[in-house]
Amino acid sequence: MNWKQNFFKKTPKTDKPKKSKTREWVDAVVFAVIAATIIRGLLFSAYAIPSGSMEGTELTGDYLFVSKISYGPRMANTPLAIPFTEPVMYGVKTYSGAIQLPYLRLPGLGHIKNRDIVVFNKPDEAGPEYNIPTDERTTLIKRCQAIPGDILTIVNSQVYINGKPAPNAPKQQTSYAVTTTGLNINPDIMKEQNISIRQQLGPDTYEMIMPASAAAVLKGYSNIKSITPVIAPAGTYDPEIFPHNEKFKWNVDNYGPIRLPKKGWTTPLSDSTLTLYRRAIEVYENNKVEVNGKDILINGKKADNYTFKMDYYWMMGDNRHDSLDSRFWGYVPEDHVVGKAILTFFSTDSTQSFFNKIRWNRVLRPID
Structure with a gap:
């Protein structure tokens, strides 16, 4: 028997059935959707500036690329959602809250730094009264003024971080x-x-x-x-300002000092610290907080202190007197962070005529 001849004998080729044009289109669309979903979920997304809170630095009508890999891609809380759509369109939700996954962030290229321009979900929409999953909340863009562990103070509209004046944005x-x-x-x-x-x-x-x-x-x-x-005088209480308590006579121009919670940081609990940190403990970290006389109970147990499970950030608009930001709704938890704004790729001015609508000087402009 000729083993060599049989071993190296070529198997005759069988022609694969040719794909129909419809099948080729379907395969191409499926591939494009999968590729776009991976890019949008793990690398970067496009966002539009809807309001003037960052006016000067970023303008209403700017379109941005937001890097998710900069701080690590955040996995979706609501996997059952229509891709590439807003959470609500024409009054109809484009997602289902039937399945909600816990917070998970993959490793990134770095961490949020003071002065970074950050896109995040609006923390003011947390809580059972809204019933909106974290990743489906309104997206905002602001400048990070304080990172976890920082002590922030505002004196006559000047921000101080750990006792030192923070540089103001060039076009603030x-x-x-x-x-x-x-x-x-x-x-x-x-x-x-x-x-x-x-x-x-x-x-x-x-x-x-x-x-x-x-x-x-x-x-x-x-x-x-x-x-x-125009500066709100020190000692003037503004009821709209976080933590919405007249014990803290703070306003938009004179605020603090306040320490940003850091993962692993333990704070003693008292009337004052509970006022400052209750929302973080109760809403963002999902604990039941009660006050019984002089006792503070967390999940039914008396607590003299609390150790934070997440990092928190302080975000403010560069348009200081026309920005709803951390001065009004407090800290931004790490699980609300979407990514870092890195590039203005397009910009339009709705007040201009058709031929002058595009702001060409802002196209492909790095963000700083």
Whole structure:
């Protein structure tokens, strides 16, 4: 018997059935959806700026690429969702909460740093009254001012981190009281300097939102009598400010000091610390908190202290007097973080005509 001949004998080829055009299209679409889902879930996503809270740095109408790999991709809490859609479209939810997975984040390239511009889910929508899974909550973009363990203080609108003044964003905006001689400011100057009127304070006095550079320019015009920053005085209690307690007489311009919770950090529990940290303990870390006389009970047991299970961040808009941020709803838990804003890839201005709508100077612009 010729073993060599039989061993190396070629098996005759059988022609595979050719795919139909429909099958080829279906395979291509399935592959595209899977590839896009992996890229969007693990690497980066596109987001649009809907409001002016970051005005100056990021503009309404900017479209951003957000890197998820920078801080580690967060796995979906709600796997039963229609991909590439908003959580609610035309009043109908595009996800099902029937299956909700626990928080899990894969390793990333690094961690959130002070001054990073971060996209995250709105922590104000946590809690049973909303009943919205974490990854389906409204997405926001703000600048991280404080990281876990930092002590944040705001004095006359200047942010201090651990006792040192934090650098302000180059195009950060705030409010100024502008008094004129009665002559209006040229609208072209207002547009060029990115100045907007927030409200009228008197016959010739207006509260205007602008960057410091614009305030310096306005001072040079003959129809401007005075420009002074609008700052809420220290010791003035604003009931809208977190932690919504008159014991803490804080406002948007004078706030703190407050320490950002850090995973593994243990804080003693008292009336004051519970006021500051109760939402984190109860809502974000899913504990039942009760106060019985002078005793504080966590999950039915008396507790003198509490050790945090997650890291927390402090996010603020660069448009300081037109931003709902951590000053109003408090800490951002790590499980709400989506990723780091890295690139403005497109931008449109809804106030302009069709041919002038695109802001070409902002296309493919790195974010800092």
